[in-house]
Structure formats: C-alpha cells, structure tokens
Amino acid sequence: MAEQYDILVIGAGPGGYVTAIRAAQLGFKTAVVDREHLGGICLNWGCIPTKALLRSSEIFHYLQHPKDYGLTIEGKVGFDAGAIVKRSRDVSARLSSGVGFLMKKNKIDVIWGEASIDGPGKVTVKPATKSVQGPPAPAPKGALGPGSYQAKHIIIATGARPRVLPGIEPDKKLIWTYFEAMVPKEIPKSLLVMGSGAIGMEFASFFRTLGSEVTVVELLPQILPVEDAEIAALARKRFEKQGMKIFTGAKVTKVEKGADSVTATVDDGKGGTQTIAAERLISAVGVVGNIENLGLEKLGVKTDRGTIVTDGLGRTNLPGIYAIGDVAGPPMLAHKAEHEGERCVDAIKGLHAEPLDKNKIPGCTYCHPQIASVGLTEARAKEQGLEVRVGRFPFVGNGKAIALGEPDGLVKTIFDSKTGKLLGAHMVGAEVTELIQGFVIAMNLETTEEELIHTVFPHPTLSEMMHESVLDAYGRVIHVKPLSGIHGRVRGEAWWIPALRFASAGMTRASVT
C-alpha cells in the first residue's frame, strides 16, 4: 500500500522545504522529495556558500589595507583557495543538516530520489542517477526510498539550473557554471565572466578581490540589468576602479578552448571585435526552470518558456498540481519561492492568501560594493507615466559610513509625487543588503513619505541614509547639500558632493576618491 499524503512537495530547496514546514504547521500530512540535497541550490550551491566565499574575500580585502585603520601587519597576507572553499562547503553542510533536523521536528517525511508525477495524486520516486558533482548523493538518515506515493496535493518546487548558450556549453574544466566556480581548486589568474546579473557580479567580485584579472561581458546596455541605471553606473565605476574590465552591450560570439585557457571573441556592440584570453570562463547568463522528467507533458500541465504557468497562488491548470519558486517563473529568488510556497499551502487550507506582489520583492547582490533594491527603478516609474520625486543620499554624508571607512555608495528613493507612495528604493554601498528590508516594510505597509520622515532612525547607523534620502526627495535633506527634491534633478556626477558640514565636530570632509 502506497503512502498517502495530504501534501507532497517535489524539491527540498528553500521554496520546497519552507512549503513543507508551512504545510505541516497547518496539520497536513506532508512529504518532501529530493534527489540530491536538502536546502537545494540556495543552501548548497547558491546563496549561502557564495556568501561564505565573499566573506573570505572581503576580509582579505581589509587585510590588504591595514593602514586605513591604523593597523600593521607583519609579513605577507595570503590565502589558501582550498581552505576558503572548505569553509564554504562546511557552512553549506551545516545548514543542510539543519534542514534535515527541521523536517524531522515537523514530522515531514523526506523521500530520497527523483520524482515524477504519474497522474493526479500519484508520484513515483526512482533512485537518483547522478548529482551535480558526480555520483548520487547518499540519502540522509531516516529518509524514505524510491517507490510509489500518493498525495492529494502535489507541489512542484524543482527550482532552476544555469542557462546554457549554444556553442559555449560549460565543460566543468574551462567553462564553468556557478557549480564549478564555487569550488575552484585554485584562483585562476584570469577570468572571463559572461553575464552581469547577481551571480555573474558576485563571482567577478570574489575572484577579482583574490587577484584574478576579471573581464565581464554583458549583452544589455548596463551591468546588473534589473537595477536602477544610476545605481548600476555607480557600481560599475567601483568595479572598474578595482581593476575589472567591463563590456556592456557586448556579446561573446565564439569561444575557443586551449589546453588550460579559453580565447573568446567578443562583439563589443560598437562594431568592433575583441579577443579576450582567460584561464577560465564563467557562464552566468541566467537560469531556466527544471520542468523536465516530471511527467508534466504527459499530464498536460501548461508551461511557458521553460517555467510552469500558475495563477499566483501556485495553482497550475490541473487541479491538485501546483508549482512554486523558480520553476514557476521569475523573479528567481529564494525568498520569492518561500513566500509563494506558504501562500500556496495557505490557499489549499482555505486560509486567506493573496498572490505575491512582485513589485515588493527585494533583490540583493553581495558583491563589493553591495547592491540592494525594491520596487520600480526611476526609468520604469517614468515609463509607467508616473510623476516622481527622487531622493538621493551619498555614503560620504553619513557618519557611520565614514567611521567604517566606506565612503562610497548611494541610497536613492523614488516617490510618486502626487500621492507620496514609495515606488522604489535602490542602494549601492556597504551593508545595503541588510538595510533594504526597511523600505520593503514601508512599502508593504503603504507608508507615505510622511511616516518615513517622522520615523526615528538610530544614530549613528548606515540606516540614517535611508531617512536622509527620503528627506532629500522632499527638499529637506540635512547632512549634505540638497541634491534633489525641490531643487530638481541632480546633475551628472554630483551625487558624491560631500557634505558641507557634519553633525559632529571634528569630522572632516571626506575625501572623494
């Protein structure tokens, strides 16, 4: 007799395991199937291990400039690529086993293998044939094995994988995807990064900090294409200052592989052609949904451009079959997947649930400098015909940023000038990924500029810049010469005009580098 579940989730990534926990909380008998690792790409090959890598490179960066902080280091500061990677893998392993613990505590059955849907309510799990790094991963303790399972509701949360460009197929040796880039045996002397989204820029930043000569090629006219153009331009300046070469509006047209290097032909978009030689190439040109081998075609589940079509609460065109997370379409972000999963299960339970407002999903990139944003960019707001007020505040006007030695960056806010609605917030600079949630809360609660202006932000913190940016949009910025607001648009490079005066005596004008 096959096991009978209320809810069976296929895929134990951040979307899948959170969905399973929410289902268990609501009293559903729940199982989650995975073929490779609890926690999915996020915990094992994505968000988390890259943050561990970037932490190593960040500290390495500081150690290279001890004098900036009045410190001295005797001898040479170096790194051990193998040890950096090991630390990153240990972080992933620890969190992955943490997910196993959460499954157990919530009485969720873990089924190990590859799932396919035979029909409404019926799932067959077969042994996995391979894993990302080779042989199938061993099943965690207590997991159920291959077999037939039944569930009233089947939720597909199989995630996504790197997109492959024809002619530039990753070979794991010279042409990498994020899988290989995350576990380098040594740091390549030179690196070509194809694609300047979050994944591409994080690896570009990591390897550049550890000494690689990095070239980034982006098809679109700006790096970090989903970000506000002004923010992306500032980030680009920083990257170039660090020594990266960046081509935008450009395309890798051909890659020739040598013994231990690649030679890429790049159409630079201006009619010219560049030949770039590099030891390794990272292909980071987006991800595609894992919709194959699930039996979707046979069942007639509607898909569109590699993702499953759902109604906003995870429902596909077939009753009893749902999809959430990357496999259900962009934005392909772990936190989007988690929320979609929770809402999907809430709706199954009959609780009040609303589709996720994609405009209120923040996005973060953890390169140096960091980038974080939520809502509309200035360009998108104007495309929509909205009249906007834009506020800006540079890091150089913030006491805490100066104390940290992080004077580069900008907090930009965009308001609807008619209603005071916060349309978007965009940041570049130190720790902005930890700041953005404040604006996300504000947007969710539908605050206007008035509540933000009257909110007390603690001093001295970087968060004060969020406040000042709002003040600037309304012509009342304190710690810098008014940039925007009633005085109109800021011109050209003026964003970094240093403050004329600082709140505390003894603070000198920050030097503009």
Next chain:
Amino acid sequence: MPINILMPALSPTMEKGNLAKWLKKEGDTVKSGDVIAEIETDKATMEVEAIDEGVLAKIVVPEGTADVPVNQLIALIAGEGEDPKSVSAAGGAAPAGAPAKAEAPKPSPAPAAPSEPAPAQQQPATTAAPQSAAKPNGGAQGQRIFASPLARRIAKEAGVEIGMIQGSGPHGRVIERDVRAAMAGGGAKAGPAAAAAPATATAPAKPPAPTAPSDAQVKALFEPGSYEEIPHDNMRRTIARRLTEARQTVPQFYLTMDCEIDALLKLREQVNAAAPKDKDGKPAWKVSVNDMAIKALAMALMRVPDANVTWTEGAMLRHKHADVGVAVALPGNGLITPIIRAAETKTLSVIANQMKDFAARAKSRKLKPEEYQGGTTAVSNLGMFGIKDFTAVINPPHSTILAVGGGEQRPVVKGGQLAVATVMSVTLSCDHRAVDGALGAQLIGAFKELIENPMGMLV
C-alpha cells in the same frame, strides 16, 4: 472535526439578521451548494448555501430567531465518518470580524472553506474572503479606522470617505487598491448605506429620535388591550432609522411644478402598441408613465449635471451617471428602492422590463443589496392611489427625490382661453447642502420639458 456554520454577513453593513427559516432538518444530508437556511436582513431575504458536505448535526439557532449577530454559530455539520449525534462546536463561534467560514450567502463571493478541501473546491478560496465578511470601517461611529497611510492620503485627496470603504488588507485594513477600486466604482461615495425608501405623504413619525417619548410613555396613552402589538421587522426599523436620519441631517426644500402629459400619454400608447408579441401573445414591453418619469429625470440630470451630486464633508461628488432609485411598495407595510443604474443610457423598454423584474423580486424580498444600495436620485409615484401632490423624503446619498402625483384632467389657461389638459403635479425635494433653489428649479424645469415633449426621450 465538525464544521461550524456561522451567521453569514449578507451585506457589508450587516451586523445581525433574523434566521427566518431552516430548509434542512437535523439529520439531513447536506451537499455543497444546497440551500440550508433563509436569513432575513434589513431589506431582503437571502438564501444560505452550504459549501461543505456532511450531515446537519445540530441546529444551534432555531428558525424565527431575531437579531442573530454575524459570525455567531448557527449550526453544525458532521463531516464524513463523524457521528452526527456526538458532534459539538469546533472551537465555538468565531470572534466577530473573523472571516465568515463555511457558509456563503448567494450574492457574495464564497468565503474560504476551512480544513480538508478537495482540490476542486479551491476556486472560491482566498481573495474573496475578507470582502464578504468585511464591515464598513466604522468611521461614522467614531471607532478607529484601519487604513494605510497611503490609502488615507489618496482617499482624502479624492474626497472619498475612508470609513465607508471596505478594506481588503490584513484584518480588513483599507489599502491603496481598495480606495482606487472605490474611486473607480463609485462604491465608496454612495457608501454601503441601506437604501430605505422615502415616499411619505406626511413627515414621518420619529420613533428612534432621542427626544421621542419612551415606548412605555406612548403605550400609557392607550387603553391596555385596545391595540395589538406587532413586532417590527428589520425593514420597518431601517425605514424608521434612515428616514429619521435624513430628516434630521438633510436640509430639504421642495419645488412643485405641473406637467401636461397628453403628449406623453399618446406616445406611451404608440410605444406600447409597437411592442412585438411573443407566441403567447405577450408584448415584449409595457411602458408605464412611471418608467417615462424615471427616464425623464435621468435625462434631466444629464442636462443639469450640477444637480447630479452627493454631498460629503470633504467634497461634492458629481456623478457621471444618473442612477435612479424607484420606490416600490411591498405588500403590507414596507418599501424598498431598487435602482435603475445609468438610467439615462437605457431605453424605455429596458427600464420597463427592469422595473417589472425589480418589483416582482422586491415583493418576495429577494433583491440583492447591490440592487438597492447607492443611487443618485429617486422617484416616488403615488399617482395610482389618486394622490394629486405630495412631498417625499430624500434618501441619502441621493440629493433629490421626485414625488410624482396622478395625472388628471384639469382646466388650464392657454392663450387666454380656458382649456382641458391632462396634468400631473410633481414635487422635487432637494438637499440644500448640494443643490440650491435655482439649480433645483433648473432640474425640475428640464424634467418638465422632457415630459411635455416626450419625443426627446426616444432619441
């Protein structure tokens, strides 16, 4: 686990209702979609449908119970495999304000179904839930209004009363989209106020007024046993409350005019004679003088748009359409004003047929709240009772109401000569806060022009 059936909210304003009738008995099998009970509200009787399946295990509130608060437990359904005899309330009645569970009133979208749903049953779940159970925000009662800052600002700038908007955010909080929807639909302007109807030949008595004598004082004036005490139904209470409010809060004045309707009567005859007949010999329409008055008033409001307004403290709401309420008397003592929406855009035959349908359903108290709430003006006609002339009480949020008397042959002076014409007297009541005397005169003048030259209504 047994399924709780709670008193549903049949309209946004509903706080309590009468449990008129149980259509299922204890022990009956209930299928999804079965009508299990009838609920009587202010103005209408509504059917309650089951969403879940099972056996009606226990009727908690017997039929005929008055003033049952919304969300009170009224019955229990035993689910599959449960002994109907041994079920008891699952967690008791939900707290007021919680989304109504289990049962859905016919006219509103079905609220969420709790627990153990089959996949096929999910469609009604979710987004509709808060609306159907939401109450107006209660600003009028001086209670705290839950609304986002952005919603407040947009409402303020648009002159929309935020307390009258139903919130769809967490715990019924009014958010931006609710205000936008209210602005687009005009729902907030009119407010969910129940439309009581106003045709009264004399000023109404004022039972609920604070200065009114107590029941005991009134009864003391009569010999005990010399009268029969008839309990009020909800409609009677609503009429008393709403019209007292109108008289107390709306400064009203009255304009009377005589209209000659010989041409109108002739046209009506032609229009009705031209109606095609179906195979049973029934004409496709039968237009009444009242239908023509509805159309004329709607068109007059389009010609005098400044009179097609509603007063609010924040702003004047000038309506784009003339939504004309029509007082319909009910058997016994009672009335209701179903609304012909955008009457200026409708042909006489459409208005006639819609009124026929409204009148029939009004008499069986089956009108839906959305069919009698709101409106921009109203017509009350007592001509069929031989009433020559009367004034009617404005029914907010309307700014005007037209009292139509009976047409009769009267002597008139035409070019210095005495002649006989069919004359109908009409009296327009105006809300002086919104419509001044001259504006009211223009409106009733435009009405007279249309009534006396009725061909203008056909083009």
